Amino acid sequence: MLRSHTCGELRMEHVNQPVSLCGWVQTKRDKGGMVWIDLRDRYGVTQLIFEEGKTDPQLLEKIRSLGREFVVKAEGKVVERVAKNDKIPTGNIEVRVENLDILNPAKLPPFLIEDETDGGDDLRMKYRYLDLRRNAVRKNLELRHQMMRQTRTYMDSKNFIEVETPVLIKSTPEGARDFVVPSRMNPGEFYALPQSPQTFKQLLMVSGFDRYYQIVKCFRDEDLRADRQPEFTQIDCEMSFITQEDILNTFEGLVKHLFKQVKGIELTNLARMSYADAMKYYGNDKPDTRFEMRFTELNEVAKGKDFSVFNDAELIVGICAKGCAEYTRKQLDELTEFVKRPQIGAKGLVYVRYNADGSIKSSIDKFYSEADLKVWAEKMQAAPGDLLLIISGEATKARKALSELRLEMGERLSLRDKSTYSCLWVLDFPLLEWGEEEQRWFAMHHPFTSPKPEDIHLLESDPGKVRANAYDMVINGVEVGGGSIRIHNRELQAKMFSHLGFTDEEARRQFGFLMEAFEYGAPPHGGIAFGFDRLCSLFGGADSIRDFIAFPKNNSGRDVMIDTPSTISNAQLEELSIRVSMSGKK
């Protein structure tokens, strides 16, 4: 090793020892007679000291030439600091340097390598390798490593086997967002990159592997929203001979283990909520349960007056914002603007101020007496000082808009603290959802999800009513994982495909191998997959997943550092038997 110690490990007990350290010049302070350098590596920062009269003049000259981010090797003796720094673990000592080698000089970085940097997003993406030097970013990746380790520790302790499934798989028409890979050896044919290892993990269950997991890259070529990546990582799991309850317990265990080991937080048992209740009380299948503010439906008490907006509405639904009765007109206008934004789409917002003095004042006093409004307030468990916010209209839309408003109010009332965690199982999802545009049913989870046995009789008569043995894990309003009990019976699987509009021939061509596998002794099985990037960002208390990925792509799917995607040569295209065809593009 070029060093005897790292920059994070020297303490008082090392005083008088000769040491050698390697690292980057973080800062240099030159006070004439004395020069200090903070030397940084992954493990910490150690102060180097040089003193005129004590330090060799040539060495002093050399260190005065050092710039930020130079890579050096320093040899010297550990001494006790006069002015101790209790903010860093090495703050009691410094190294009086006798010899220093410049291992590599450095140009001035395009932005500050510090916790608070002056670099914009684009610049930091282009020089990602410099951004990764910043403590904040490196700590995110250390957290990620810790999450991986602890995930594996837990899964191994529960007898799960990690099995690598293939990356070069088969494209399916369902997977319109597959990335494909032309095969040179099989001209005109393509592999696809997996959106998930779903069918393979089910086959492993058919093989008797009993308990499988994998921390695995998956791929989806979709238009990237702010926080999606074309390649992402999942904790992918499957178990045999289990009921839904076993899966919930096993993976509740995983999440508890991670919180305990990585964050030092002891979670109590996770709350559970049906999809129906989540929609009814939060207007959302991934409610943020760090705060209550549940929906109250007001149809019974708000209809039948002269207010046609409510009378014509399918649903009148409200939330009670504790202690907000004194919101100003301006604040209320802001909230109204907020719900009327196109992406939220409410027509308007009704408010009822339940003043601290017990009086009640609303935006629709013309139609409702104080007594009427008191009834609402009571139904909504409001107390004097609270503000009621009410939206009406078509039920689905009203719930969606109120859900957004609820989250906004949670934000305004500081109820969404990133260091507080509220975990929830959402259960009993519908099996199917209707595609208005395509005029057919789609699998809400995926086509391999099992309907609840007691609902199977509804498959023909009322498909939308059929509930699935499907579950999501939601933390702080973010869906971090989801899964289901699978179909393990060929007939039922074939029936599902047919409900989803597959012809027998299509089902056979795409999933014949799986349906055939079900005929050779498939055990009852089910599983779950967690979005690992998202889980890491939640544990890191961050909004974006990007800073928990070493080399992320930007919103156009580009890595601007290595400049990819990029064109390839005609010779390479020819080898692969493909041509670029830009008709109607760009």
Added chain:
Amino acid sequence: MLRSHTCGELRMEHVNQPVSLCGWVQTKRDKGGMVWIDLRDRYGVTQLIFEEGKTDPQLLEKIRSLGREFVVKAEGKVVERVAKNDKIPTGNIEVRVENLDILNPAKLPPFLIEDETDGGDDLRMKYRYLDLRRNAVRKNLELRHQMMRQTRTYMDSKNFIEVETPVLIKSTPEGARDFVVPSRMNPGEFYALPQSPQTFKQLLMVSGFDRYYQIVKCFRDEDLRADRQPEFTQIDCEMSFITQEDILNTFEGLVKHLFKQVKGIELTNLARMSYADAMKYYGNDKPDTRFEMRFTELNEVAKGKDFSVFNDAELIVGICAKGCAEYTRKQLDELTEFVKRPQIGAKGLVYVRYNADGSIKSSIDKFYSEADLKVWAEKMQAAPGDLLLIISGEATKARKALSELRLEMGERLSLRDKSTYSCLWVLDFPLLEWGEEEQRWFAMHHPFTSPKPEDIHLLESDPGKVRANAYDMVINGVEVGGGSIRIHNRELQAKMFSHLGFTDEEARRQFGFLMEAFEYGAPPHGGIAFGFDRLCSLFGGADSIRDFIAFPKNNSGRDVMIDTPSTISNAQLEELSIRVSMSGKK
């Protein structure tokens, strides 16, 4: 859980307990009055017993309908066996079944699900999920999991951070065997799948990650020999502020840890050999050192007689096969045929029998006296009873042929036992090798490998003589890992690219980001990568890597189970702005 225990865990202490087991019907023996079923799961086999008079007649009827590989749940009581089976851990007990549910029936499998199966390769690949049910195959994947765990345990204990590098990267002309991925969002542009995370791990060193590892999928679109796969797994590692010696020690530690933890074998310190010595003494840069049989060069003692074959040869080189003096004429002819095979390419084979009685007899007695041959025998440290085998010709070809013969003799003499392990570091590889066809130098390892400082002055004058700080780990004649100290200086890297025939513009376009990174403070660094599939097969005592991969591809790069690669729809091609162009193909 549908079961109270697995099929591997019941013992005498469970006798009289009520239990429920789930699994596959391995065998059924029906002796009229008694029926036994061996029920199998991942954890073992448990015998179920049914007895006329004691078992409910309807249940007896049901179990008589069971076929092989039916999936069942059996409930009953553990009883002590009359005839114990000490070959299996559950052999002292059996379960007297009171209730049995058929969870899924099974068609008759196309081959026997047993250690010795009757299924051919093609059939087993098509029904890979059934092949994976066989103990032998499942144990391979359990070994692989164990290898992964122990690798991570070791690397974590040494402060390495596992960092995931991207799968969608940039194609480089050097990488003519890149798999590419068209980008839908960037029409006409392509990602490439990594042949290794080389540049990313070097960037992580520039970022100060200090110690990186990853167990990672890599991809190479090359014509597949019997034992290559288009996607394969590496243990990829990199360290900063180290010398070559540190890397050798660290990864010698990894290999020792794996042998100890996975195989229970304590390795002594690994032997080391220079590339030059490996070529000189074994004719091979990955010598199988389970046995000696080193080469002896005979130019000095064999030239100058009337034997023109030797007189004209650049090299005369032989091995001594202990105790083989009595090989028959037929055996010797076989060896001659062996070395004359086109893929080995020797013109002939000279043998010298050093008989047990001290006499000497050779195939070239016409030219050499017994005294001459005694000199050879002495030089080759032969004893009476040994056989000398000698090849001559152009030096490189003679060594290659003799290396093959040496391995063949090792095989014939049973010196290559798969349960014996001999590990070796091969050091000091040449930096460059001459491409005869392309008439230019190629990097023997890769363009990022550092020349030995003391050899840099030869780069211009005698490039072939420059040695690299590169090393391979060889186990039993198989290269399982290789790496190098990297260049961390922009000028030297640019010089290397120019030696490899890159124009400045090409170097900049392809690796500009890396060369630029070297200007912002790159630490000295180096690393290694192990072929994980190969390492697993070695530990498993097998020749082929295929049985250590859950879902391998065949020699045409096909997964015949899911039938990929396959065609994709025109709509999908259009979305991706590509067209299939079969000109001159197929």
